[in-house]
Amino acid sequence: MKFCKKYEEYMQGQKEKKNLPGVGFKKLKKILKGCRRRDHQIASINHCPRECTVCDGTFFPELQKEMEDVVGWFNENAQKLLELHLASRFKKCLDWFKGNNNRKRSHLGLIQQGKDLVSYALINSVAIRKILKKYDKIHESSQGQAFKTQVQKMHIEILQSPWLCELTAFHINLKESQKDYSGAVLASPPALFDGCSLVFDDGKPLLSCELSDSVKVDIDLTCSICLDTVFDPISLTCGHIYCYMCACSAASVNVVDGLKTADPSEKCPLCREICVYKGAVRLDELSILLKRSCREHWEERRKTERAERLKQAKEYWDHQCRSFTGI
Structure with a gap:
């Protein structure tokens, strides 16, 4: 299955549960496709000029706005999740007496929310990387990579979010904790994602998170x-x-x-x-x-x-x- 279709199906499934922002992958591809077709008619070549006012005036502003929305939603929801996990025992008991799910389900619910957030961060990061790669291929330029560097400085690159670091630590802490809120021992604590560890290289600590075959985050x-x-x-x-x-x-x-x-x-x-x-x-x-x-x-x-x-x-x-x- 092509990534565009996979991404659209994923986002559609998520939006049925909750209204969350995403990258307009299909819309951005149409902008690039129209640009390539227009240039082909004019200059009889199969790529857009390296400096394209139509693409640069539409493509990058649109993508930047979507990235801001994506990282904003991720940060806000990761923060809420981790605040709930680190809440005092009194607050957890209060939530329980208010009629929330039983403690074990609440614990497993936190894990599932964490998994959903990590999946959301990963697939949107891959979508952004692929659309920028396509931009550079069509324009025979490195403007897509330059834009990626720019948004990293603007702190709207989702894999740079401190909340992803916190979710990684949250995952390892859950693996090491063998008890749920009621005190019963869990035979095998569910994991948020695989390939995540805290390692010491010559005494220097490194938080390593392998999100997929092609995406890995290492935090010194x-x-x-x-x-x-x-x-x-x-x-x-x-x-x-x-x-x-x-x-x-x-x-x-x-x-x-x-x-x-x-x-x-x-x-x-x-x-x-x-x-x-x-x-x-x-x-x-x-x-x-x-x-x-x-x-x-x-x-x-x-x-x-x-x-x-x-x-x-x-x-x-x-x-x-x-x-x-x-x-």
């Missing part, structure tokens, strides 16, 4: 500031992951104030992009995974971080008291 979990395994990890809007306190230090803010108070002109230490701190995402599932996988190292870092946080908190409140009293 070494903080580029302290050069250690990330502790209390946070992802900046540019996609780079740091320890929370290291990120605060880089943004020149106190841990009490937090990253939301960072000056917009502060840059990411790696890519030097500005305005990356305010929308940073706390990677709680990843934090749980690293705590389980390197317990001794984690405990050592926790003690060090706690002492530093207390020191910064004391300095902060001392400064606030002096400002208030004028002493």
Whole structure:
């Protein structure tokens, strides 16, 4: 089955369950097909000019809007799913008493939602890659690849989403957990997807996720500031992951104030992009995974971080008291 047909069938099936955005694969192909036919009639060649005002004025803006909608929907729903999974026992019990499904079903329901989100991210990523490849083939150009680089800088590439990183950690955490909410042992915990693991290469942590034969995501979990395994990890809007306190230090803010108070002109230490701190995402599932996988190292870092946080908190409140009293 051709990918276009496979994609259309997948999206149609999903839209019957819920109204979710997707890539207008068939519509974008028609734009390219019409462009090729028009140019063939004019110049008797079988490809569009390298600079095509019709394609560039319609194709790229349309695709960019669709990508923004896709990654926005994915991020929002992945966040809701993981917040539900990490909710306190009290909140879970409250949801249960409100009439939600029994706890085991709720647990399995979270797993199924995670699988659906990963499948959605994968198939849309492949659709975008294929349509851009087709654009470059017709135009005999590399503008499609240049556009892909551009949208990566705009943070609308779905495989760069920090929530995909969180879903990967969520998957591994579920595999390692042998109990459902009621305390009964699960013989074989269902998995979100295969080919997912946390590995250590010469002591350096790497979160690896093989989504398909052709799509693999590797995430380096070494903080580029302290050069250690990330502790209390946070992802900046540019996609780079740091320890929370290291990120605060880089943004020149106190841990009490937090990253939301960072000056917009502060840059990411790696890519030097500005305005990356305010929308940073706390990677709680990843934090749980690293705590389980390197317990001794984690405990050592926790003690060090706690002492530093207390020191910064004391300095902060001392400064606030002096400002208030004028002493």
